Amino acid sequence: MIRRTAIFIGVLIVLALFAPVLAPYDAGEAFRDFLHAPPMRPHLEGATPVAHPLVLANRMEQRFEADRSRTVPLPWFGESGVPVFLLGADDFGRDVLSRLLYGARTSVGLALVATFGAVLIGALAGAWAGYRGGWVDEAIMRVADFVLVLPVIYVVLVLRAVLPLVLPATTVFLLVSVIFILVGWPFVAKGVRGIVAVERNREYVQAAQSLGAGHARIVVKHLLPACAGHLLVQATLLLPAFILAEATLSFIGLGFPDPIASWATMLADAGNYNAIARFPWTLSPAIAIFAIVLATNLIASQRDSRDSESY
Amino acid sequence: MGRFLLRRLGFALLLVFVVSSAALLLTRLAPGDFTIDQALTLDPAARERLRAELGLDQPLAVQYLSWLRGAVQFDFGRSLLYSRPVSTLLSERALNTAVLATAALLFATAIGIPLGIYTGSRRRGLGRSIVRVLSVLGISMPPLIGSLMLVFIAARTGWFPVGGMSSAGGLDLSWGPWLADLATHLPLPALALGIPLAASLERLQSQAIAAASHEQFVTASRARGLARTQALLRHAWPVSLRPVLGLYGVMVASLFSGSFIVEVVTSWPGLGRLMFEALRARDLFLVAGCAATGALFLALGTLIADLLLAYTDPRAGSGERA
Numbered sequence: 195m196i197r198r199t200a201i202f203i204g205v206l207i208v209l210a211l212f213a214p215v216l217a218p219y220d221a222g223e224a225f226r227d228f229l230h231a232p233p234m235r236p237h238l239e240g241a242t243p244v245a246h247p248l249v250l251a252n253r254m255e256q257r258f259e260a261d262r263s264r265t266v267p268l269p270w271f272g273e274s275g276v277p278v279f280l281l282g283a284d285d286f287g288r289d290v291l292s293r294l295l296y297g298a299r300t301s302v303g304l305a306l307v308a309t310f311g312a313v314l315i316g317a318l319a320g321a322w323a324g325y326r327g328g329w330v331d332e333a334i335m336r337v338a339d340f341v342l343v344l345p346v347i348y349v350v351l352v353l354r355a356v357l358p359l360v361l362p363a364t365t366v367f368l369l370v371s372v373i374f375i376l377v378g379w380p381f382v383a384k385g386v387r388g389i390v391a392v393e394r395n396r397e398y399v400q401a402a403q404s405l406g407a408g409h410a411r412i413v414v415k416h417l418l419p420a421c422a423g424h425l426l427v428q429a430t431l432l433l434p435a436f437i438l439a440e441a442t443l444s445f446i447g448l449g450f451p452d453p454i455a456s457w458a459t460m461l462a463d464a465g466n467y468n469a470i471a472r473f474p475w476t477l478s479p480a481i482a483i484f485a486i487v488l489a490t491n492l493i494a495s496q497r498d499s500r501d502s503e504s505y
Numbered sequence: 506m507g508r509f510l511l512r513r514l515g516f517a518l519l520l521v522f523v524v525s526s527a528a529l530l531l532t533r534l535a536p537g538d539f540t541i542d543q544a545l546t547l548d549p550a551a552r553e554r555l556r557a558e559l560g561l562d563q564p565l566a567v568q569y570l571s572w573l574r575g576a577v578q579f580d581f582g583r584s585l586l587y588s589r590p591v592s593t594l595l596s597e598r599a600l601n602t603a604v605l606a607t608a609a610l611l612f613a614t615a616i617g618i619p620l621g622i623y624t625g626s627r628r629r630g631l632g633r634s635i636v637r638v639l640s641v642l643g644i645s646m647p648p649l650i651g652s653l654m655l656v657f658i659a660a661r662t663g664w665f666p667v668g669g670m671s672s673a674g675g676l677d678l679s680w681g682p683w684l685a686d687l688a689t690h691l692p693l694p695a696l697a698l699g700i701p702l703a704a705s706l707e708r709l710q711s712q713a714i715a716a717a718s719h720e721q722f723v724t725a726s727r728a729r730g731l732a733r734t735q736a737l738l739r740h741a742w743p744v745s746l747r748p749v750l751g752l753y754g755v756m757v758a759s760l761f762s763g764s765f766i767v768e769v770v771t772s773w774p775g776l777g778r779l780m781f782e783a784l785r786a787r788d789l790f791l792v793a794g795c796a797a798t799g800a801l802f803l804a805l806g807t808l809i810a811d812l813l814l815a816y817t818d819p820r821a822g823s824g825e826r827a
Binding site: 349355468 | 641642654660765768784
């Protein structure tokens, strides 16, 4: 479980970090002659992967045909001056694959930051509540319970909507992360509190206390490691939830402003049903989100089946 | 039981009060107000007059208290956006959301529970594997993705209308045709909302019945000569219902969250979309009204789920930890 989660999150980080290297084109680069160009099928010619360039067959229908007499190398394997769209192009003639990779930076990056923040705050608040007990415990857990009752997306929606609607991308990134952390921490805190409330009476904690360890040291060095499994599980649950929440926000126009590539702004562009039917490749971000949710579910179900076997 | 109900009712009222007040105050404190759309066309003096006319120039406390005074008498003020009383607007839209949510819930139950019993009572087999794969795929199909995919399928095949709640002119139809029209528009959003729920119900029911069928009284009933299916349905299933009904309480909240995006994607005129429009337009009272209705639905939903749970497991009702 731990290894799988680490590999999965690692791959996401690498994809997001190296988007400029991996993406064939810039996210904003628009090829005006190739609006809504369909995906091109790559094949091997000798050792170089190539594709047939597209020619506009019918301007009225915006229909393209592959020119089978010529081939151009894929953008990673040589310059040709002709754009190659492996996942097609969107309504501005921008390469969907490149935008998907750059979009991972915003969508997955934001979700990773928010997940990290929520897990950190949730772990600290939960551990403090469980360790101190009394009114601190009561107060923190009451707030957590209240937040947990509310449907997350509406809280996010209201908090985001009452802020100025149009903001620069970096501000949006920060604000949305903070909002996500605000609604995400109770999910983590509840379990951590439960574990800590039990663990603090165990011998190793008493041993640490009798050796003169301070409260902060006991919580961080002795009690939080006991919650590692729970924290990991919560992180794998929060990550896809945050990706979806960002997608929802951006889809309705309260997330990142359009020129920024994020998976949901791409979906919002694809959003009208006429376009969906004719240019299905603009739905690729939906597949990407589906793949991430599926991956986290598979990781989680692996843990379930191992748990049930150990009974 | 009586005390339990009272406590839950008190919690429901508190939830409605806090949520709607918070929504009203946050929207009031947010930059810009309802007249912001007219800012370019109106000169400043006229805009001030409009604000005074709508009562937007009053101090926060006055506005809040007068809204509160109305709200306890079920008068939620007038929507600035629609120029109609908030309460009539709300009852229309809330009904639409309720129809959608109920359809999704029925679908999820009708599909998820039987399949869960089927997979949970079997150790291997092709059918079980197929259902499991489908269900993992279904869980990973959140309403946003699901509704986009279904819109794609609908637009390609023409099996369903792709959006809205009725066809053009559908509202003027008489009862029968109107219902038939609704029935063609409902499947798409209801499926988008219901598929992940059906999948999670299937998974949970499957685990629960697998655990329950190992109980000694189930084995004993088999030893007394009860057929496998009988033992399963009569003895194992009721016990396995407890965790499943627990999930229904959680599902109320996820139905709500999910229905928002489904309403947006498929243009279903529900509560979620209304709230979004109200927020964008800074329509104070409509936002507060939507929040209040939403919180009421939520509290009622969890209450019903809790009551069901208490009905099957007496320990839960007394407040004792199960």
